Amino acid sequence: MPVVEDYVARIEGTCGDEKGAVVTFKYDKKDEAIARISKKATLKSSIAGIITEFVFQDISFRVFSSGKAIFKGVKNREALNEILSDLLL
Amino acid sequence: MYENAREKIARFVNAKDSAEIIFVRGTTEAINLVAYSWGLRNLKSGDEVLVSLMEHHSNIVPWEILSKINGFTIKYAKVNSDGTLNYEDFESKFSRKTKIACLSHVSNVSGVINDAKRIARVAHDHGALMLVDGAQSVPHIPVDVQDLDADFLAFSGHKMLGPTGIGVLYGKKELLEQMAPFQGGGEMIKEVSFSQEKAQCSISWNALPWKFEAGTPNICGGIALMEAVKYLERIGMAEVLKHEKALTEYAVKRMRECRKVTLYGSSDLSLKCGIVPFNVEGLSSHDVALFCDNYGIMIRSGFHCAQPLHQVFKLQSSARASFYIYNTREEIDRFVEVLKEIERA
Numbered sequence: 001m002p003v004v005e006d007y008v009a010r011i012e013g014t015c016g017d018e019k020g021a022v023v024t025f026k027y028d029k030k031d032e033a034i035a036r037i038s039k040k041a042t043l044k045s046s047i048a049g050i051i052t053e054f055v056f057q058d059i060s061f062r063v064f065s066s067g068k069a070i071f072k073g074v075k076n077r078e079a080l081n082e083i084l085s086d087l088l089l
Numbered sequence: 090m091y092e093n094a095r096e097k098i099a100r101f102v103n104a105k106d107s108a109e110i111i112f113v114r115g116t117t118e119a120i121n122l123v124a125y126s127w128g129l130r131n132l133k134s135g136d137e138v139l140v141s142l143m144e145h146h147s148n149i150v151p152w153e154i155l156s157k158i159n160g161f162t163i164k165y166a167k168v169n170s171d172g173t174l175n176y177e178d179f180e181s182k183f184s185r186k187t188k189i190a191c192l193s194h195v196s197n198v199s200g201v202i203n204d205a206k207r208i209a210r211v212a213h214d215h216g217a218l219m220l221v222d223g224a225q226s227v228p229h230i231p232v233d234v235q236d237l238d239a240d241f242l243a244f245s246g247h248k249m250l251g252p253t254g255i256g257v258l259y260g261k262k263e264l265l266e267q268m269a270p271f272q273g274g275g276e277m278i279k280e281v282s283f284s285q286e287k288a289q290c291s292i293s294w295n296a297l298p299w300k301f302e303a304g305t306p307n308i309c310g311g312i313a314l315m316e317a318v319k320y321l322e323r324i325g326m327a328e329v330l331k332h333e334k335a336l337t338e339y340a341v342k343r344m345r346e347c348r349k350v351t352l353y354g355s356s357d358l359s360l361k362c363g364i365v366p367f368n369v370e371g372l373s374s375h376d377v378a379l380f381c382d383n384y385g386i387m388i389r390s391g392f393h394c395a396q397p398l399h400q401v402f403k404l405q406s407s408a409r410a411s412f413y414i415y416n417t418r419e420e421i422d423r424f425v426e427v428l429k430e431i432e433r434a
Contacts, residue, residue: 014375015391016399016406022375048434050383051376062376066383070375 004084007033011080020072021080030067037063037087059083091308094315095298101318102242103233104259108297111258111265112311116224117147119243119258120191122301123220124151126268132188134160139182139190139217141166141174142401143198146394148191148222161188168401172199172354172366180211187217189240194226198395198409199354200337200364202230209238218264224248228413229333229362231326234259246310251317255310258301265297274303321414329414333363336412336421340365343425344410349432353402363412369431374408377431384427386420 010024025033034052041054041061052063061071074080092107099107113119128151132138138152142165156163164187166179174192183190190212194205205226209219218240226232227242228249234242239259246255260268270277277300279293294300321329338358344350349370355361369377374390381388389409392399399406410424 015396016374020375022379048430050380051434064379064383066379068379068382070373070379
C-alpha cells in the first residue's frame with residue numbers, strides 16, 4: 001500500500017513569519033507527486049511555470065518544478081502529513 | 090598530522106602558541122565551551138555580559154541559558170538601522186560589572202565587518218574579557234588574534250572550505266589554563282586513580298590544549314581543515330577579501346537594477362564583505378530561495394539564526410546572497426537574470 005514516504009524525501013521547518021514547512025519530494029517521484037497534487041488541488045496561480053500556487057482544504061501552498069513545495073499556516077507536522085496523504089495517495 | 094594541523098591553524102590566526110588552539114565541532118561548540126568552562130565558574134548575580142543585537146543565536150542562547158543558572162544580566166547593544174554596530178551604545182553599556190563582551194566579527198546577515206579590536210580595547214579597559222565570533226570573519230578576511238587582542242575567537246571549518254564537524258576555539262593560554270574542562274572523558278585527563286581507602290577517584294587534567302578535547306578527536310576533520318587553511322593561504326586572505334568585495338560591489342550594483350528587490354544593510358561597501366541581504370516584493374524569502382534553487386542557485390532564506398537583527402530591520406525574514414572565492418561575476422549576472430525573471434512573473 002502506498003504511503004506518503006514513497007513520495008516525500010524530507011520535510012523541513014522554515015523560519016520567519018511565513019512559518020511553515022518545505023517538503024522535498026523524492027527525485028524519481030517528483031513528477032508523479034506534482035501530477036497527483038495538480039489533480040486534487042485547485043490551481044490558484046502560476047509564476048513563470050516554476051512556482052504553482054494551489055489551494056487544498058483551505059490551505060494555500062506553492063509547488064516548485066524542482067520538486068519542492070512550501071506549505072504555510074499548517075497547524076503542525078501531523079496536520080501536514082494528513083494533507084500530504086490526501087494529496088498524494 | 091593532527092598536531093601539525095593545530096600548528097598550522099595557530100599560525101593562520103597568528104596565535105602565540107598552538108596550545109591556544111582547541112579543536113571543537115564548530116563555532117557553536119566553541120562559544121558553549123567558553124560559556125560553560127569559563128562562564129559557569131566566573132559569572133554570578135550582579136555581573137553583566139554584553140552582547141550585540143546582531144549576534145547569531147549561537148552567541149546569544151548559551152549566555153541566556155547560563156544566565157538562568159547563574160543569575161547574571163545580559164545587556165544587548167544596539168545595531169543601527171543600516172545594520173552597522175552602534176559603537177557608542179555598545180561602549181556606553183560597559184561598566185565594572187561587565188565580565189565579558191561578545192561580538193560577531195562579521196555579521197552573518199548583513200556582512201558588516203565590526204571593529205572588534207576597538208571593542209576589545211574598551212572591554213579590557215573595564216577589566217572584561219572579549220569573545221569574538223569569527224565564523225564569518227576567519228574564512229573571509231585576514232584575522233590576527235594578537236592584533237585583535239581577543240581573549241577568545243571561535244570559528245568553523247565548513248565555512249572555510251573545510252568539512253562540517255570541525256571548528257576552533259582560540260583562547261589566550263593564561264585564560265585557558267585557569268578554566269575547568271568543558272567535557273569529561275578520555276584524552277582530557279592526565280590521570281584517573283582510584284583510592285581503595287577513600288573509595289573515590291582522584292583526577293588530574295591533561296595539559297592544554299587536550300584538557301578541552303574529551304574523547305577521540307575528529308582527526309580527519311582537523312587534518313582536512315589544515316588542508317583548507319593551506320589552500321586559503323596560497324591564495325592569500327587579503328586576495329580573498331579583495332575578490333569578495335569586488336563581487337559584493339558588483340552584485341549590489343546589478344541587484345539595484347531589479348525594481349522589486351529591496352537590499353538591506355549598509356550602503357558603505359567598504360564596511361562589508363561578501364553578503365547581500367534582500368527581499369523581493371510580494372514573495373517570501375523562502376519562495377525566492379526555492380525559485381533560485383530551480384536554476385541551481387543556492388541562497389539562504391529565513392532568519393539566518395539571527396532573529397533579533399531581523400527585528401531591528403523590522404523584517405520577518407530575508408533572503409541572502411553570499412559569495413566566496415569560487416564565485417564569479419558571470420554567476421552574479423545569472424543570479425540577477427533569475428531575479429528579473431521573478432519580477433517579470
